[in-house]
Amino acid sequence: MAAVTLLVNGEQRTAHVAPETTLLRMLRDEFQLTGSKLGCDVGDCGACTVIVDGKSVNSCLMLAVQADGRDVLTIEGLATKEQLHPLQQLFEEKGSLQCGFCGPGVIMSAKALLDENPDPSEHDIRDALAGNLCRCTGYTKMIEAIQAVAQLRQDRPAAKSVA
C-alpha cells in the first residue's frame, strides 16, 4: 500500500492505495467522487477528465501515486453551494448533455481550455474536446455553451474572479 496526499478540490486528502491504483479509481473508490466516470480505462473516451495542476488529464491513465502532492480539481469542485459554475449553467441552458455520462469530462476539458485561453475560436474548442467522446447529442450544443461562457466573461470581466 502507498500513501498518497494531495489537494482535491482545495481540500487536503490522504489515501492508502495499492500501487496499481489509478487516480480515477482513488477519486471514485476512496473519496467517493464519482463524478469522474470510467468509460474505457485506456484514455480514449475522456469521461474521466480532471484537472491536475492546471492541465486536463485522463485520470484513468495517471497512477494515484503520481498525483501525490499535486492539486486535483474534479467536476465536484466547480459549483459552490450558492452558484453553479458558468459552464454548468450554460450546459444546462443550452441542452448540451443528454445521457450525461460524458458531461463531467467535457466540462473539465472546457474549463482547462478557458483557463488558458479566455477567447477560444470554434476550432480551439473542438481541439480541446478532441479527447472527449459523446455518443448521444453530438458536440454542437457543447461548443455553443462554451462559446457563451467565453462571451459572458468578456462582457463582464468582473465576473471572472467569481467564476
Add this chain to the structure above:
Amino acid sequence: MDKKPAVIEKEAQKELELLRAPAPAPLVPLPIEVLVPEARQQTPAVRQRATRPDARLHGLGATKYIDDMYLPGMLFCKIKRAGIASARILKVDTSEAEAMPGVVAVITGKDVPCNSFGPSLKDQPVLADERVFHAGDGVAAVAAVTEQIAAEALEKIQVEYEPIEPVLDPLLSLQLETPGIHAPSPNIYGHKVIKKGDVQKAFADSYKVYEGQFRTQMVEHVPLEPHSSLATWDANGRVTIYSTLGRITLGRADISRTIGVPMSRIRIVATIVGGNFGGKNEITTEPVVALLSKKTGRPVKCTFTRPEEFTSSTTRHPLIMDYKTGVTKEGKILGRQIRLVLEGGAYCSWSETTLGKACILSAGPYKIDNLYAEAFVVYTNKTMTGAMRGFGAPQVCFAYESHMDDMAKDLGLDPLEMRLMNALEEGSLSPTSQKLHSVVVKESLLQAAERFGWKNGNGHGHGNGNRQ
C-alpha cells in the same frame, strides 16, 4: 392629537355622500383575447427550449449511474471470457482462483439453475457450460473485495477446451450441409418472404435489369456508460437488482427463469442510463451478480470493461444484400428482387424484429408493383447481434439507395429525378400492402435538394464535397 368634533362630523358626512352616490356604470366586458390568450398561443412549444429535468445533476457530476453506487460490504465481479469462437468445454478449474486472498466466490455455468435465456429464442447461456458459441461467452465469474483482485483471479481460472471448427461466414452458414451451431436447431433461424405481382415478367418487360450486392459490417453501440448491474438480497429471500437494462419487465422474466426465483421476489431498479441505443435491451450480467450475491451474502456489482462491450454485448446485424431491379428506359422501376442474409452471430436476441423490419423496408420508399423480397437470419460463431437503432432499416437503406445511384449513373439520369419518378405517393401501398398516409417523400427530397444546392452541383458524386 384629538380631532375637533366638527371636523369629525364633516368627514362622516363626506363618507355618507360617497356611499349614496349613484352606482358606477357596469364595466364593459373586456374582449376575450385580452382576458385569455388564444389556445394556440397559450403554451407555445415550437422554438421553445425545454430544459432537461436531469441536466442540473448531469452537469454537477452528481447523477448516480450504477457504477457510482457503492453498498456496504459490496464485492466486485469480473467475468472470464472464453476467447475462443467455438469449442466444447471439457473442464473448468476454479480452485486456484478460489484460494486467492480477497476472492469470496466463483461460479461457473453449472451453478446457474436454468442456463438459457433470450428475448425470443432461449438460446443464450448465462455462462457457457458445455459449449462455447463465440469468443465473448462468459465461462466463469468471480466476486472479490476489489476489482483488481477479481481481474487477477480470472487469470487463475483454467479452462480446457476442445476446439470445434467455427462457422464465421454467414453465406456458409446459410448452406444446409453446414453443421448446425446450435444443433439440432438449424443455422437459419428466421425467414421471411414478401411477394407482390410477378417479378420474372417485370424483368422480361424491362429495358435493363441491374444487379448489385451490398454489405454492411457489424456495429457496436458503444454507450459511454458500460453495462452494469448490482444485486443485493434481503433476509426474506428477495433480490434487488440495480440495472442499466432498458426493458426491465422482459428482463425480470429472464432473470427469474435463469436464477430460479419467482418474479414476485425480484425487484429491478432501472437507473439513469448512460446511453442505450438498443444495446441494453436484454440481460447480461444480472443473473451472474444475483447468483454471486446469493452465494456470498453480500452485494455484488459487475461493470463491463470496454472490450467486453465489444465482444459480449449485442451489435448491429451485418447484412449481405443482393438486389436485382428491372427498369424502363426512362428509369421507372418495374420489378425488384431482393435477398437479405442477416448475420445473427451466436444468439438470436432481437433478430426476428430486425429480420421483419429489414425485409419490409428493403424495397425502399418507392412504388414497386412487382416485388420478391426474401430474408434469412443465420447463426455464426461471432458476437451476437440484436437491437440497434432502426432494427435493420439503415442497412437496407444503404443498399437500395446505392443501387439507385448505380442505375441512374448507367442510365444517364439525374439520381434525384429517378427517385422522384419512383417515389411513394399519398395512398401508395407498401410492400406488405399497407395503405400509406402523410407521404412526403417527394417534398422531402425536393426540399433537401434545394437546401444543399443540388442544382448548383453540390452533393453530386461520392466524396465530392468541398474540402476545407
